[in-house]
Amino acid sequence: PDLPSGVDDRIRLWASSSLCDAHVACILQGVRAQLAKVERLEGAYETFLSAVRPDALLTVSEINPPVESAALAATVLGVPTINVQHGAITDLSRFSDFRFDAFCVFGEAYAEVLAGRGTATDRLHVTGSPLLDRRLTSPAPARTSWHLTLLFAAGYACATVSDAALHDTLAMVLAAAREDGDAEVKVKLHPLGAGHEAGYEAALAEYPDVPVTVTRDADLDTMMRTCDCVITHGSTVAIDAAAYHRPVLLLSLPGDEDLLPLVAEGTALRAKSSAELVSRFADVRIGAGILDADYERVCARYTFTPDGGAGERIADVCETLAGRGRAATNASQPSGNDSDA
Numbered sequence: 081p082d083l084p085s086g087v088d089d090r091i092r093l094w095a096s097s098s099l100c101d102a103h104v105a106c107i108l109q110g111v112r113a114q115l116a117k118v119e120r121l122e123g124a125y126e127t128f129l130s131a132v133r134p135d136a137l138l139t140v141s142e143i144n145p146p147v148e149s150a151a152l153a154a155t156v157l158g159v160p161t162i163n164v165q166h167g168a169i170t171d172l173s174r175f176s177d178f179r180f181d182a183f184c185v186f187g188e189a190y191a192e193v194l195a196g197r198g199t200a201t202d203r204l205h206v207t208g209s210p211l212l213d214r215r216l217t218s219p220a221p222a223r224t225s226w227h228l229t230l231l232f233a234a235g236y237a238c239a240t241v242s243d244a245a246l247h248d249t250l251a252m253v254l255a256a257a258r259e260d261g262d263a264e265v266k267v268k269l270h271p272l273g274a275g276h277e278a279g280y281e282a283a284l285a286e287y288p289d290v291p292v293t294v295t296r297d298a299d300l301d302t303m304m305r306t307c308d309c310v311i312t313h314g315s316t317v318a319i320d321a322a323a324y325h326r327p328v329l330l331l332s333l334p335g336d337e338d339l340l341p342l343v344a345e346g347t348a349l350r351a352k353s354s355a356e357l358v359s360r361f362a363d364v365r366i367g368a369g370i371l372d373a374d375y376e377r378v379c380a381r382y383t384f385t386p387d388g389g390a391g392e393r394i395a396d397v398c399e400t401l402a403g404r405g406r407a408a409t410n411a412s413q414p415s416g417n418d419s420d421a
Contacts, residue, residue: 114145121149129157135402141166142178151180160401164210164394168316168340169193178203182401184394186319187382189341205397208390209383212323215301220324223308228263228361230329231307233315234280236273246279249313249331254287256357263361268303268317269296309364311357314340322347322378323386327368329360345381346374 129137129150137154139147142163151161163180169190177198185191186209195201232253237243250267257263267284269277274296284292300317304310310321311329318328318340328348330340342348347370351357363369379386 117145118149118152121146122152125150125153126156129153129159133157134159135406136160136162136398136404138162138164138398139180140164142169142180142183143167155179160404162394162398162401164207165190168314168319170341171196182397184397186390187380187384189381205393206384207393207397208385208387209320210390210394212320212383212386213388213391215304215320215323215386220305220326222325223365226262226365228260228308228364229306230257230263230265230361231303231310231317231326232265232267233310233312233317234267234269234273234277235313235315236270236276237279238276243279243282245313245333246277247283248279248333250280250283251286252331252351252354252357253311254283254290254292255354256351256361258287258290259354259358260361264291264293266303266307267292267294268298268300269294270315271296309368312340318342318348319378319382322375323383325372325375327364327370329357329364331357342378345378346370347378 125146137150137159139150139161140163141147142165144166147163151163154161160181161179162182162184163178164184165186169185171193178194180203182205183194183199183203184205184207185194186207188206191201191204191206194204230253232250234250235241235246237246253265257265267280269280284294304317304321304324304326307326309327309329310318311331312318313331313333318330319342321328328340328342330343330348330350332350332352340348343350349360349363349368351360360368384390
């Protein structure tokens, strides 16, 4: 389908500064595919919601096509919508002017980005991250040895992330670990990545001599506690790392902007090559120059407070919106003895 007016030009303007025409065309193709998916699903959700008539609709993941489709259908039917943040929200035009009736975000930093991009502030609710509610029951232990355990937080190939990017980032880590000689890599695959990780598979095949553990379903809390640092290109695990007082090594491919703001925030170090990454390993061994106060400040801004209460705060938002939905439904029903309860 055709993209909404101006979207095609905005994507080209954003991408042309660092990407070749072929990559821009690939991104546009992916966006069109997502739009087509939204259009197909919206009608199905409208039929479903018309039959169920919920008091409110709770969704997770603001840029997922099924979520966008469901939210559009709910709006048409007058059903209040609540969305819970899923991934990192950065200052990109993709994150702009969300129309959920309530948007539960992990921290003030995300609310600031969304408000700056056009989302109404009265729709934003800082609740904390429910992903941390069952984690971090006690402080993670400090490093005690020269040997490094590196947690690589993986993504997966999609419309805007290529298999080449997956290969290059993991290959950078494996090459650095081999050169360092006293580091092991633990790769935590994305829960939804199966079938979309050819780039990682190619990188692993190139470095069979590097100590590597690859897992998808291992407990992330345990992995965060036992690693010495988190390495990623753009996973929100890097944000959670502040709650565990773990430094982040943020991989930057040539011509690629950082997907996360943690270098500026003071809890991440940037690396653009395997040689730079080896130097960063040395920084991690001596503490990376990051103070406990740095971790606590970033944790407060991005995860609000890991106090186990994020789910309860989200539930409070849902109950408020559901009450509004019930009131609107009752007001639209005919009065008198003829109406059903």
